[in-house]
Amino acid sequence: MEFLNGLVFLTNFVIIPATAYGAQLALGALGITLVYAILRFSNFAHGDTMAFGTAVAIKITAGLVALGVTLGPLPTALLALPIAIIVTGLLLLGTDWLIYKFYREQKAKPVILVIVSLGVMFVMNGLTRVFIGVRDIQFTDGARFVITVRQFRDATGLDEGLAIRTTQAITLVTAVIVMAALFWFLNRTRTGKSMRAFSDNEDLALLSGIDPDRVVRVTWLIVAALATTAGVLYGLDKSFKAFTYFQLLLPMFAAAIVGGIGNPVGAIVGGFLIAFAEVTITYPLKKVLTYWLPESMAPEGLVQLMSGDYKFAVSFMILIIVLLFRPTGLFKGQSI
Amino acid sequence: MTDNAYQDDRGNKDRSITKPGGGTAQPVAKGGKSTAVTGSAFLVGQGMTGGYGKGPDILHDCTIAVDPGEIAVIVGPNGAGKSTAMKAMFGMLDVRQGSVVLDGEDITRLSPQDRVVKGMGFVPQTQNIFTSMTVEENLEMGAFIRRDDLRDTMAQIYDLFPILKDKRNQAAGELSGGQRQQVAVGRALMTKPKVLMLDEPTAGVSPIVMDELFDRIIEVARTGIPILMVEQNARQALEIADKAYVLVQGRNAHTGTGKELLADDDVRRSFLGG
Amino acid sequence: MTDTLRTGLFTGLVVLLIVGTGVLDNWNLALIIVNYGLISAIMALGVNLQWGLAGLFNVGVMGFVALGGLASVLISMPPVPEAWSAGGVQVLGALAFGLAVIVALVASYKRTSGRLRAGLMIVLMIAGFFIFRSIFDAGVAAIESVNPASTGFLGGLNFGGDSGRDWPWIVVIGWPVGGLLAAGAAWVIGKTALGLRSDYLAIATLGIAEIIIAVLKNENWMSRGVMNVIGLPRPVPYETDLQADPGFVEAAANLGVDPVTASTISVKLAYSGLFGVFLIVLLILAQRALHSPWGRMMRAIRDNEVAAEAMGKDVTRRHLQVFVIGSAICGLAGAMMTTLDGQLTPAGYQPLRFTFLVWVMVIVGGSGNNFGAALGGMLIWWLWVAVGEYGPDLMVWATSALSDDSALRQSLVDSAPQMRFLVMGTVLLLILRFSPRGILPEK
Numbered sequence A: 001m002e003f004l005n006g007l008v009f010l011t012n013f014v015i016i017p018a019t020a021y022g023a024q025l026a027l028g029a030l031g032i033t034l035v036y037a038i039l040r041f042s043n044f045a046h047g048d049t050m051a052f053g054t055a056v057a058i059k060i061t062a063g064l065v066a067l068g069v070t071l072g073p074l075p076t077a078l079l080a081l082p083i084a085i086i087v088t089g090l091l092l093l094g095t096d097w098l099i100y101k102f103y104r105e106q107k108a109k110p111v112i113l114v115i116v117s118l119g120v121m122f123v124m125n126g127l128t129r130v131f132i133g134v135r136d137i138q139f140t141d142g143a144r145f146v147i148t149v150r151q152f153r154d155a156t157g158l159d160e161g162l163a164i165r166t167t168q169a170i171t172l173v174t175a176v177i178v179m180a181a182l183f184w185f186l187n188r189t190r191t192g193k194s195m196r197a198f199s200d201n202e203d204l205a206l207l208s209g210i211d212p213d214r215v216v217r218v219t220w221l222i223v224a225a226l227a228t229t230a231g232v233l234y235g236l237d238k239s240f241k242a243f244t245y246f247q248l249l250l251p252m253f254a255a256a257i258v259g260g261i262g263n264p265v266g267a268i269v270g271g272f273l274i275a276f277a278e279v280t281i282t283y284p285l286k287k288v289l290t291y292w293l294p295e296s297m298a299p300e301g302l303v304q305l306m307s308g309d310y311k312f313a314v315s316f317m318i319l320i321i322v323l324l325f326r327p328t329g330l331f332k333g334q335s336i
Numbered sequence B: 001m002t003d004n005a006y007q008d009d010r011g012n013k014d015r016s017i018t019k020p021g022g023g024t025a026q027p028v029a030k031g032g033k034s035t036a037v038t039g040s041a042f043l044v045g046q047g048m049t050g051g052y053g054k055g056p057d058i059l060h061d062c063t064i065a066v067d068p069g070e071i072a073v074i075v076g077p078n079g080a081g082k083s084t085a086m087k088a089m090f091g092m093l094d095v096r097q098g099s100v101v102l103d104g105e106d107i108t109r110l111s112p113q114d115r116v117v118k119g120m121g122f123v124p125q126t127q128n129i130f131t132s133m134t135v136e137e138n139l140e141m142g143a144f145i146r147r148d149d150l151r152d153t154m155a156q157i158y159d160l161f162p163i164l165k166d167k168r169n170q171a172a173g174e175l176s177g178g179q180r181q182q183v184a185v186g187r188a189l190m191t192k193p194k195v196l197m198l199d200e201p202t203a204g205v206s207p208i209v210m211d212e213l214f215d216r217i218i219e220v221a222r223t224g225i226p227i228l229m230v231e232q233n234a235r236q237a238l239e240i241a242d243k244a245y246v247l248v249q250g251r252n253a254h255t256g257t258g259k260e261l262l263a264d265d266d267v268r269r270s271f272l273g274g
Numbered sequence C: 001m002t003d004t005l006r007t008g009l010f011t012g013l014v015v016l017l018i019v020g021t022g023v024l025d026n027w028n029l030a031l032i033i034v035n036y037g038l039i040s041a042i043m044a045l046g047v048n049l050q051w052g053l054a055g056l057f058n059v060g061v062m063g064f065v066a067l068g069g070l071a072s073v074l075i076s077m078p079p080v081p082e083a084w085s086a087g088g089v090q091v092l093g094a095l096a097f098g099l100a101v102i103v104a105l106v107a108s109y110k111r112t113s114g115r116l117r118a119g120l121m122i123v124l125m126i127a128g129f130f131i132f133r134s135i136f137d138a139g140v141a142a143i144e145s146v147n148p149a150s151t152g153f154l155g156g157l158n159f160g161g162d163s164g165r166d167w168p169w170i171v172v173i174g175w176p177v178g179g180l181l182a183a184g185a186a187w188v189i190g191k192t193a194l195g196l197r198s199d200y201l202a203i204a205t206l207g208i209a210e211i212i213i214a215v216l217k218n219e220n221w222m223s224r225g226v227m228n229v230i231g232l233p234r235p236v237p238y239e240t241d242l243q244a245d246p247g248f249v250e251a252a253a254n255l256g257v258d259p260v261t262a263s264t265i266s267v268k269l270a271y272s273g274l275f276g277v278f279l280i281v282l283l284i285l286a287q288r289a290l291h292s293p294w295g296r297m298m299r300a301i302r303d304n305e306v307a308a309e310a311m312g313k314d315v316t317r318r319h320l321q322v323f324v325i326g327s328a329i330c331g332l333a334g335a336m337m338t339t340l341d342g343q344l345t346p347a348g349y350q351p352l353r354f355t356f357l358v359w360v361m362v363i364v365g366g367s368g369n370n371f372g373a374a375l376g377g378m379l380i381w382w383l384w385v386a387v388g389e390y391g392p393d394l395m396v397w398a399t400s401a402l403s404d405d406s407a408l409r410q411s412l413v414d415s416a417p418q419m420r421f422l423v424m425g426t427v428l429l430l431i432l433r434f435s436p437r438g439i440l441p442e443k
């Protein structure tokens, strides 16, 4: 019983939030890893792409709600998501056409593209701020919980409760669907395979009749879908603020690199790894240990290993440790 | 520093933000048209002059041709421009002068993709497989421009290179050098090309496998596909060649049938070691 | 156009913009721009050394700037004796213990291997962490409980009177100390991130910058965290002192300026002078370094690392060197900035402003060209302030065709302050596209 209570407590405060956060990070890291694999640079504008996509979704959600269209127990934002993806996709295609394409034609070195992406980051950041402002925005509606603490306690008779918020459940379900679709696309479809071929060997892809421009276009569209989905899920789960999204860049990069940048499986594993580490190390574990350890050994302090502000430090320490031992990341990077 | 400011990466090697090893081709731009011409060989690079980027000319008025049922071989010292000539004929390099004609069409302005569609197949000298993809996926990518059923062609290739059938679900990067070359040739055959260009297909393979590869290549040539091939093993290559070219410093030094060149004293002395 | 002419024209443009601001708007604003512009120019010099000379991609400028700011507090603030006696020794002891654990970890990593190594390291890490925390937390709690509203931290090393006003010179000492602190951090980061087969400096610096800010926000015993340290001593006179000085009032009257304006302008000019001296010295040093054998070697490494390595150059070591020096310059600038601000506000450090804006300065000015980077710093800083200051007015004017109560107009005017980012990004993209080597290209 004690053990179960401890486990329920841990699940409620650490495992469930970390899983949801991990899924969001993984989706974000997937976008970064795809751009890296195919366009060969790290896209610093990715956090702001997420912010832009989410901002669009928020506006559309507001419009839908005003029209009286909702999804019942599910958040209306899910309905807005496909449209937001299309808008973001158009923005990315436009950015590519207006900006990145020129550098590809010049055969610019990847690091030049990284600097270009800094410029794009500034512009997108400004665009989002102008578009939706800098305030904190809550845009979730529908049912708040799938299971509430009370329901759980009544059902199990345990002291500790466990709640699953709708947004957490949705995050997980959506992330699983999106990831499965992505892997199916990359490994099973002609276009997906041509993207992998292009990432592996550009010249040979050209010799095989693969159209690089098409590969790049499809990549941006997928990145738009991944970024917008990740952004909307994160926003539903927590809240939307342009600056927070910019700050997600570090954990997302860390996730992508820990996993082996350029490798989608790595991005997913990296996302969950970073999320679990962040949440576990910055959450006070006193209660769990009180349940699990014999009374004499029960801890006095909060057993919060580090204060919450250090969550970036956690992502970073993991990154460094992994890179010291495996310079290419957990999974060999640089291929999709 | 380079001339092109966009290519100046200041020696940065930061792998956390950039992925090395992008393409080096400077292909003919998309959207060019072909025009009909008459009276030349099936595939011919006529008077090609050109080089990489803004650099000096590597090729100087170089001409190479091949007709159906023939094997044409290019030999020459390292750095002569053999690979460059092949790339130029495939549109992976924009020639400054000269033209490329395929089957009565001037294709000089066609992009590499369009040339694949026109029926050309090319196995480059290096990096000629997708290492992270399986053997079967490599073959599928070879047939990227085809929309019909690939199974027959793939079966033919597995017949030609039986070892590939056993390894078809293995990553091509995990194969041996000789097996990789087979994958590379197989990939190029997947489009059912009208002409096949091979840049040192036997590089790095053992003599036994080399003989076998030569046999396979002859087998392919018998089916009527003209083959243009660069070879380092000059003697062996000249023996099977219907037409042969010796390139020196980007220029045609000798041209003739394989037998003629084998008999030529000059060629023997300089390239065949006596 | 010759290089000198180009440099002259660019300098002229920057001077014109600043003088224009002074003449058309007000001189106080113009001098504020000059002062922060000089600091930005120094930061740009530091980044230019790293990127321009060695191709190192440092996206953690903010962290080094913040470390400089911290140093400026630790040196120029008066100490808090009660806090020191309450827990100072304990905290320092805990830190020393932590350091010893890290040294032991490194030693066991190097000396042992296999299972033994893994076991030893895990035990050391876990035991070390908890012992450290138990000593450290108690000390911190003691320090932070000392008069939390105004101090609650250890203070600095300024023993010059009550609020440190008797020792204005120590503030200037704090600036190079900021550089040293940043250099130390850079050495640790560079050592780990530059050593491997392929480096990963970008992600390492991005991360460390966030960590440094987290430390500053959290470790109240050291930096007062988000409660900010205010009232930092200055190296220059205070306006109120000047206004109370009869000599100064008389001099101002002779010039026909009222004493209040005269005092604010004088203080700013004094800062400009100090910062200007630093910038000029650094520029001279940077120019000499660039044209010295060392600079030529750095460029040789940058342009062809393989050849340089074959000639026996230790590339990693040189990279580490230049990374440390560049970061130190950023730290120096950061310390100067905190002094100029008169306060340390850890929450105010934002990557867009303190890392990426500096990058814009370098790229726009001309990477690889010291004058280019420095002038780029001034120019972009002017633009940054100008868009913030005049953007809203400009937007009101630009939208005057719309009716006053139009929602679109309202939202456009409201969002004008956010235009800064849009403008900076656009400028960067335009320069990258049409003048990829920057306004003053490297020779």
Ligand SMILES: Nc1ncnc2c1ncn2[C@@H]1O[C@H](COP(=O)(O)OP(=O)(O)OP(=O)(O)O)[C@@H](O)[C@H]1O
Pocket: B024, B052, B055, B058, B076, B077, B078, B079, B080, B081, B082, B083, B084, B085, B125
């Ligand atoms: N991508 C490139 N960019 C610039 N110059 C190149 C490039 N590739 C080859 N060259 C130059 O072109 C010349 C001819 O090279 P090429 O590869 O055509 O020689 P090759 O005859 O195929 O030699 P090998 O027998 O060694 O394969 C060489 O001097 C080489 O340095």
Ligand SMILES: [Mg+2]
Pocket: B082, B083, B084, B125, B199
């Ligand atoms: Mg060759």
